[in-house]
Amino acid sequence: MKKVEAIIRKSKFDEVKKALHEIKVNFFSYWDVTGVGNEKQGHVYRGVAYSTTDIQRRYLVIVVSDNYLDKTLNTLMSTARTGDVGDGKIFVSDVTEAIRIRTGETGTPAIS
């Protein structure tokens, strides 16, 4: 099992969610995060230009079985991308165990 963490634009979230559902990735968690990065958001306030370091993004955590990994990554890459600076990042790591609390199932059956 793999854990896929994706930081994406909020504006791309609905599209990503729909695409993940289409490839039968039905369960994942997300939350809103604030970060800093290379993107400069130009602002002008009362004649003074400034750029805020606060970048608002959505953080998705998706745990998938190994054979779903490529499909998931491809989906994220194709739907979350705009081509501009600030599209976000994806991190993949190993997951040693998964347990469904209600049934006690472990491993891949617990996440499908």
Next chain:
Amino acid sequence: MEQSLFTANNVWMMICTALVFFMHLGFSLLEAGLTRQKNTINILFKNLFIICGGLLVYYVIGFGLMYPGEFNGFFGFAGFGIESPENGNLVTYADGGYTYWTDFLFQGMFAATAATIVSGAVAERIKIHAFMLFSIIYLAFVYPIVGSWQWGGGFLSTLGDYFGQEGGFYDFAGSTLVHSVGGWAALMVIVVLGARMGKFDSDGKSKAIPGHNIPIATTGVLILWLGWFGFNGGSVLSADPALTSLVLVTTSMSAAAGGFGAFVVSAIKFKNFDVTMFMNGILGGLVGITAGADLMSPLESIVIGLISGALVVFAVSWIDKLKLDDPVGAVAVHLFCGIWGTMAVGIFGDKAGLQQLLYQFIGVFIIGIFCSVFAYAIVKIIDLTMGVRVGKSEEVEGLDIHEHGMDAYADFGLNDH
């Protein structure tokens, strides 16, 4: 005059009184919106203090100083408190325009307006005690004494005497007597107070400190516009149909043109459509027309408004360049447009002329000197005795939690820019 006309006049004046009262909500929202979340309680507290303290002080001493009756033209005092004269509620008082009670409350609301101008300029860094003390002293003496020179029948109203001429200084509803009086005080206090931490970087470059609630600030501006119908409309001092309706037209035209002028100039100058400049421009237009709202044609009021709006944008950057910090643009709006509007009486409208322009200049100049010197002295003495500025950690963490021990939005954790 018939009793029914007297009643109608008085009703209109009471409505105007209520509208001027409503302006305090406008100021509160505008100032709260254009400053940071961590200082919101402080701003609201100051605004409540001004309306309450202002009315009480005006009752105790202000009204007596501003309308001393027969006096030498420079300083007079009718006595403490208010007491209706025998004809105070009869048609013979004030030509049947309003009663003595209406007179007091209408003027009292005006007085509080002048002090509230200071509140926005000094936001986010002044000690609450220092602010309360300053505004009470300023309201008790400076505002009513200056007012007596013109509206109390003092030497400015008969300035022509010194030149062997008719007429005198003219300020219909207070571009100078209210707005510049507040504006000078705001300027002097921010000079002594210094800029907020983080407003200028180590190279002296101006940094943006965005306000935390722009919808609230916008609401405040539109409420102020509404309140101005009472501020200028009531300054007719009766319900005279032709004059009150003209005044409402010139007031609105100037406000509209002011907003237009400000957003166009700021869009050209800074390449963005800044809603806060739009707001200041509307207010600048309102302040600008206030001195001559009853003298101008609609077209002239539009010209005055356009210039006011443009002036606000330049004044805001100019104040920035002087390393002065005015979070809400109070000096640009109330002082710069106050002066412009007062001078405009000598350039446009029924009184236009060189002689009038000279009277206007003398009035602006004398009042400017008097207010600045007085304001500077008061704030300097407060600074040397009790201190005028909050400590570093208070400023960083916010006045709300340190001066008041409260949160404005207890259940919300918002972003702190």
